[in-house]
Amino acid sequence: MSTITEVVQTVGGRLTLDHLDTLESESIHIFREVGAEFERPVLLFSGGKDSVVMLHLAAKAFWPGPVPFPLLHVDTGHNFPEVLAYRDRAVAAKGVRLEVAMVQDYVDDGRLTERTDGTRNPLQTQPLLDAIADHRFDAVFGGGRRDEEKARAKERIFSLRDEFGAWDPRNQRPELWNLYNGRHRPGEHVRVFPLSNWTELDVWRYIAREDIDLPELYYAHERQVFERDGMLLAVGPVSSPRETETVVTKQVRYRTVGDMSCTGAVESDAVTVQDVVIEVAATRLTERGATRADDRISEAAMEDRKKEGYF
Amino acid sequence: MRSSEHSTLLRLATAGSVDDGKSTLVGRLLHDSKSVLADQLDALERVSRHRGLAHADLALLTDGLRAEREQGITIDVAYRYFATADRSFILADCPGHVQYTRNTVTGASTADAVVLLVDARKGVLEQTRRHLAVAALLRVPHVIVAVNKIDLVGFDEDVYTRVAADLAAVATDLGLLDLHSVPVSALEGDNVVDVSSRTDWYRGPSLLEILEALPGTDDPSHEEFRFPVQLTLRPQEAALDAAHREYRGYAGQIASGVVRVGDEVVVLPSGRRSTIAGIDTADGELSVAFAPRSVSLRLTDDIDVARGDLIAAASCAPETTRNLVATVCWLSDVPLSKHSRVLLKHTTRTTRAIISAVDGVLDLDAVQIVAAEDLGLNDIGRLRIRTAEPIAAEPYARHRRTGAFLLIDAQSGQTLAAGMVGDPLAGQGEHADQWDI
Numbered sequence: 001m002s003t004i005t006e007v008v009q010t011v012g013g014r015l016t017l018d019h020l021d022t023l024e025s026e027s028i029h030i031f032r033e034v035g036a037e038f039e040r041p042v043l044l045f046s047g048g049k050d051s052v053v054m055l056h057l058a059a060k061a062f063w064p065g066p067v068p069f070p071l072l073h074v075d076t077g078h079n080f081p082e083v084l085a086y087r088d089r090a091v092a093a094k095g096v097r098l099e100v101a102m103v104q105d106y107v108d109d110g111r112l113t114e115r116t117d118g119t120r121n122p123l124q125t126q127p128l129l130d131a132i133a134d135h136r137f138d139a140v141f142g143g144g145r146r147d148e149e150k151a152r153a154k155e156r157i158f159s160l161r162d163e164f165g166a167w168d169p170r171n172q173r174p175e176l177w178n179l180y181n182g183r184h185r186p187g188e189h190v191r192v193f194p195l196s197n198w199t200e201l202d203v204w205r206y207i208a209r210e211d212i213d214l215p216e217l218y219y220a221h222e223r224q225v226f227e228r229d230g231m232l233l234a235v236g237p238v239s240s241p242r243e244t245e246t247v248v249t250k251q252v253r254y255r256t257v258g259d260m261s262c263t264g265a266v267e268s269d270a271v272t273v274q275d276v277v278i279e280v281a282a283t284r285l286t287e288r289g290a291t292r293a294d295d296r297i298s299e300a301a302m303e304d305r306k307k308e309g310y311f
Numbered sequence: 312m313r314s315s316e317h318s319t320l321l322r323l324a325t326a327g328s329v330d331d332g333k334s335t336l337v338g339r340l341l342h343d344s345k346s347v348l349a350d351q352l353d354a355l356e357r358v359s360r361h362r363g364l365a366h367a368d369l370a371l372l373t374d375g376l377r378a379e380r381e382q383g384i385t386i387d388v389a390y391r392y393f394a395t396a397d398r399s400f401i402l403a404d405c406p407g408h409v410q411y412t413r414n415t416v417t418g419a420s421t422a423d424a425v426v427l428l429v430d431a432r433k434g435v436l437e438q439t440r441r442h443l444a445v446a447a448l449l450r451v452p453h454v455i456v457a458v459n460k461i462d463l464v465g466f467d468e469d470v471y472t473r474v475a476a477d478l479a480a481v482a483t484d485l486g487l488l489d490l491h492s493v494p495v496s497a498l499e500g501d502n503v504v505d506v507s508s509r510t511d512w513y514r515g516p517s518l519l520e521i522l523e524a525l526p527g528t529d530d531p532s533h534e535e536f537r538f539p540v541q542l543t544l545r546p547q548e549a550a551l552d553a554a555h556r557e558y559r560g561y562a563g564q565i566a567s568g569v570v571r572v573g574d575e576v577v578v579l580p581s582g583r584r585s586t587i588a589g590i591d592t593a594d595g596e597l598s599v600a601f602a603p604r605s606v607s608l609r610l611t612d613d614i615d616v617a618r619g620d621l622i623a624a625a626s627c628a629p630e631t632t633r634n635l636v637a638t639v640c641w642l643s644d645v646p647l648s649k650h651s652r653v654l655l656k657h658t659t660r661t662t663r664a665i666i667s668a669v670d671g672v673l674d675l676d677a678v679q680i681v682a683a684e685d686l687g688l689n690d691i692g693r694l695r696i697r698t699a700e701p702i703a704a705e706p707y708a709r710h711r712r713t714g715a716f717l718l719i720d721a722q723s724g725q726t727l728a729a730g731m732v733g734d735p736l737a738g739q740g741e742h743a744d745q746w747d748i
Contacts, residue, residue, distance in 0.1 A: 014530040015569065015601050019320040019399045028605035029564040032541040036618050036659070061562070061605070063593035064555035065546030095551075146390045153389045160724075172387065174413055174642050176420040176729045177715045178564070179656055183724030197401055199392045285350050 020206055024057065027194040029178060030157060031061035031141075034192055035068055037182050038139040041192075042132075044311065045071035045098070047087040048257045049214055050143030050195055053203055056212055057194060058141075059094060070097040072137075074128045076120040077104035078238045078259040086215040099135065101127035118238065119262040125310045129165040132189055139182065141192050142311050147199040148287060151303035157196045163187035165309025200255075200287050201280050208273040219276065220253045220268045231264030255280075255287050318394065321525060324403040324418030324451070326442040327428030332459050336428060336497035337391060337404050338368075343504035344519060346393035388414050398523055412689040415445050416640045416729055420715070424453040424525055426518070431464045431494070435477040441675040443478075447485040448638065448691065448735050450711055453525050454482070455491045457518055461510060462496040468512040485678065486736065493518050529567075531601035536568035536576075536624040537713050539658035540616055544607055560591055560607035561616050566658070566712035568624065569601040570608070575625040578616050579703040584625055585610040619660030621703040621713065629713065631701040638673070638707075638735060639718065639728040640691045647686040647694075650720060650727055655698055657716040663699040664718070670695065678736070686728075693734070707731035 017025065034041050043058060045051045058067045073087060091098045103123050106112035112123050132140060146153045156172050158180040173181055182190050195203070207214065225232040225248060226241040232252060233239045239261040241247055252265035253276070270276040302310075327333040341347045347355075359368045391402040403418035405411070419425055425446045429439055446454050456478050464470045471494045482490040493502055494510050495518055501507035504519045516524065544560045570576075574587045589609040590597040600606050608622060616622070623629060641647060647666065655664035670693040672683035686692040707714030714735075718728040 014526060015532050016319050017601075017604060019318050022320045022603060025564055025603055025605040029541070032562050032605070033659075036542040060593035062544065063607075064550050064552060064558050065544055066549050066551060147392045150389075153391065154387050169387065173726045174417040174729070176417055176717065176726075177712065178421070179658075179715065179717050181656065181717060181719055181724065181726045183654075183719060185724065197390070197392075199394075199399075201394075202399075 020202065020209060023198055023202060024060075024206070026178075026197065027054075027057045028061040030180070030192065030194040031058050033180055034139045034141070034182070035062060038190070040135065040137050041069040041139040041141065042072045042099070042135065042137040043067075043069060043141040044128075044143065045073050045087065045091075046257065047073075047083040047090065047215055048143065049203060049207065049218060050145065052090065052212060052214060053198075053206060054141060054143050054194060055090065055094060055096075056210060067094060067096050070099055072099045072101065072128075072131055072135075072140075074101045074124045074131070075103060076124060076259045077102065077107070078120050078261050080215070080217055080234075080236075080254075080257060080260050082217055083215045083257050086213075090213075099131065101131040103127055117262075119259055121259045121262060122305060122310070125165070125305070125308050128311070129309050132165070137189060138184065139190050139192050141194060143195055144193045144311060145195050145198050145200070145203075146193075149302045151306055155193060155196065155306075157193055158182050159191040159193065160184060161189050161191055161309065165189075167191075167306045167309070169303065169307070201277070204273070204277045204280050208277050215257065217254045217257065219273075220251050220271050222249055223252050223265065224248070225250050225252060225265055232267070233262075233264060234260060236260055318396070318398050320399050320401065321522065322401045322403070322421050322423045323426055323522070324415070324422035324424075325405055325426050325428070326415050326418070326445070328430070328436060328438045331428040331430050332497045333428050334404070335368075336426075336457060336459065336495070336503065337402065339497045339500055339503050340402075340519065341391060341393050343500060344393050344395060346391075388418050395519065395523055400522065412441070412445065412691070413640060413642045413729075415442060416449065416642075419446055419449040419451050420729065422449075422451050424455060424522065425451045426522075427454060427456045428459050428497075429456055429474060429478070431458050431461050431470055431474060434474050435481060437676050439478075440481055440678075443481055443485055443487065444673075444675045444678055447487050448731070450488070450708060450735055452529065453489045453491070454487055455493065455518065455521055457493055457495045457497070459495050459497050461494040461501060462499050466494075466501075466509045468510075471510075471513070491515075491521050493521060531565075531567065531569050534568040534602065535627045535710075536570050536574070537566040537629075537710065538563050538570065538608065538622040539566055539660075539713070540618055540620045540622060541659050542618050543616065559613075560589075560609050561620075561622065562605075562607045563622075563659070564605045565600060565602040567602050567710060569599060570606075570624075571599045576610070576622050577625045577628045578610075578614060579621045579623060579628065580631040580701040581615065581620070582631075583612075583614045585612040585614055587611075619658070619700075621658060623703070629703045629705045629710075631703050633698045633701050635694075635696040635698065635702075635704055635732055636670075636734075637694055637696055637716070637730045637732050638691065639686070639694055639730040641686040641688060641728050643720070643725060643727045644688050645727075646688075647692075647728075648684070650718075652721070653727060654719040654721050655696065655702075655716055655730075656719060657702045657704060658713060660700065660702060661719075662702065663721075665697045666694055666718075667697050668695040669693070694730075696730075704732045706733040706737075707735045708733060708737060 156175045224235040226245040253268040270279045389404045405414045405418040458474050475492045495502045502517045506517050540561045541563045544562050550556045577584050588611045590600050591607040671680040673691040674681050705713045714732040716730040
């Protein structure tokens with residue numbers, strides 16, 4: 001075991017942890033509380049940066065042991081190929097078990113109907129809830145952050161879901177000090193958000209500091225895209241341009257990854273993680289506002305999806 | 312503005328009466344510190360126009376739920392994030408209604424500072440006193456009072472001076488640790504981020520400047536070491552590295568103080584003594600660590616340690632007890648009288664407990680305990696509690712982490728009450744004698 005020197009930061013002569021260390025310690029505390037109090041936790045893992053950071057923190061929380069729970073990917077079937085490849089690489093490297101719930105299976109056998117706009121993000125809720133019920137998961141780690149969206153700003157760190165997976169924002173348990181109440185009845189489960197207090201910039205600074213590997217599409221690259229509803233969509237099997245839309249090659253990167261048919265790229269020349277940190281620090285658009293068509297549906301789009309059991 | 316890499320974190324909670332302009336102030340703080348982004352602002356302006364408002368209503372930034380926007384009120388605590396060059400802020404925006412004391416208590420429980428709004432025209436109201444009493448009760452280190460709507464009293468120095476003097480009197484009365492006040496106009500932006508020329512008689516810093524300069528959390532080097540054990544890390548054959556098959560460490564987050572390799576510690580409630588053999592993190596060993604870092608501790612002796620135990624400095628360890636006198640804020644719609652048998656969660660230990668007596672309820676206006684036999688939603692009262700297992704409970708007045716607990720309904724799992732061991736206001740201010748245990 002190597003010995004590292006503690007960086008003791010003093011502010012006005014006081015011992016102080018810097019804010020990334022404070023956030024890391026808070027998240028590790030949350031992972032350990034769940035590890036100690038729940039029987040069947042699972043970590044939602046899409047290969048997106050927030051889930052990658054969650055897995056990194058979980059590994060730290062239980063070191064020198066392995067991460068003591070499996071991962072669950074709710075696969076829309078509308079994946080960026082490089083993200084799927086990354087997912088499998090990361091799972092193998094960490095030695096964890098991966099469960100996959102496929103939206104495609106539901107569409108194929110008719111349990112779900114494809115939406116007219118083609119987006120599959122809202123279709124993830126049912127496969128997610130079924131997987132939770134089938135595996136009897138009692139704690140489900142999600143990478144949601146409160147700075148992402150205003151309904152999420154009201155979310156607890158431990159958030160109880162009833163047997164229908166529903167979130168009742170007006171009847172949430174008060175959350176005091178760092179005493180998390182995870183008690184639930186059979187059939188209920190708890191969504192746990194270890195990154196609640198992280199911002200997009202915190203996540204990127206942490207990725208830079210910890211040198212965390214991410215799918216390549218988070219960094220600037222050339223890609224064939226077309227513009228729709230003010231967003232740059234990639235040309236691919238599930239997102240092809242209409243007659244009126246022109247395909248152009250641009251230098252872009254992704255701020256979020258999700259359903260390829262509705263996740264927009266942003267023009268960027270941020271090639272390295274440090275470039276991205278600088279870009280995110282200077283951005284004038286929120287992560288979801290810039291890249292998610294599904295959140296533009298209405299002012300309460302996220303609140304409505306969450307009430308139904310979404311992430 | 313965005314924080315630098317080595318900034319510190321400050322947790323804030325807001326409080327104020329209805330219509331004091333709290334949401335507007337928070338919106339102003341976010342907006343003027345450039346933490347509101349263009350698309351959020353566009354959405355804000357669109358909705359404001361749709362409602363027939365002349366200006367973008369900054370309050371809409373913080374009201375996240377459909378019901379809140381429809382009713383124009385804040386129902387639940389919302390968390391906001393903003394940053395300046397040296398500091399990142401987490402702001403718990405708490406609703407102002409009198410019946411939402413539980414939200415103020417929730418927000419204040421983790422806060423390093425409370426930002427309280429007072430309407431300059433109305434001065435110190437009963438509700439101002441109640442909010443200050445909650446801040447004092449929860450032992451929030453700093454309180455900043457924004458005397459708002461100073462534009463509506465013509466930027467009058469005398470009005471502000473009167474309100475500030477009244478506030479100082481209440482603060483002394485309650486034994487508040489540290490109180491600042493600042494005249495502001497949340498609507499117009501005076502003294503929120505930049506010092507205003509319209510209040511040239513005010514020589515102090517702006518609200519944001521005050522927040523940036525606060526010392527923040529308590530200095531761990533002046534605290535007693537406390538470490539609630541979350542779990543034992545003992546990977547055996549599952550160890551990632553064969554060298555760690557024999558590893559046994561106690562994982563947790565340092566609740567207070569500093570720990571060094573070689574320190575003598577005591578494990579509670581067993582009372583067994585040992586010495587710190589190592590302080591581990593996934594990134595390597597530390598020779599010293601302090602609150603609030605998450606670490607794993609190794610001891611020199613092979614003694615029985617499990618989740619729920621407290622590792623404490625041997626030189627200043629707390630007593631364990633099964634009988635508590637505590638101050639609680641009742642958080643449930645169902646009154647205390649229906650819950651004589653409950654679960655008590657203290658640090659990482661959950662034990663069965665019986666509420667053996669209700670000593671009274673706190674009159675927040677007079678800051679006095681008055682006789683009562685029951686507690687209802689939002690009541691703050693004094694209880695006697697007996698626990699099935701001994702706990703290392705310490706007076707909340709000195710230990711915010713090891714002095715706090717929850718009462719939980721064993722059947723529904725609901726959180727019933729937020730508890731503080733002893734009397735957090737004891738020894739503070741002129742009401743101290745009425746609060747003796």
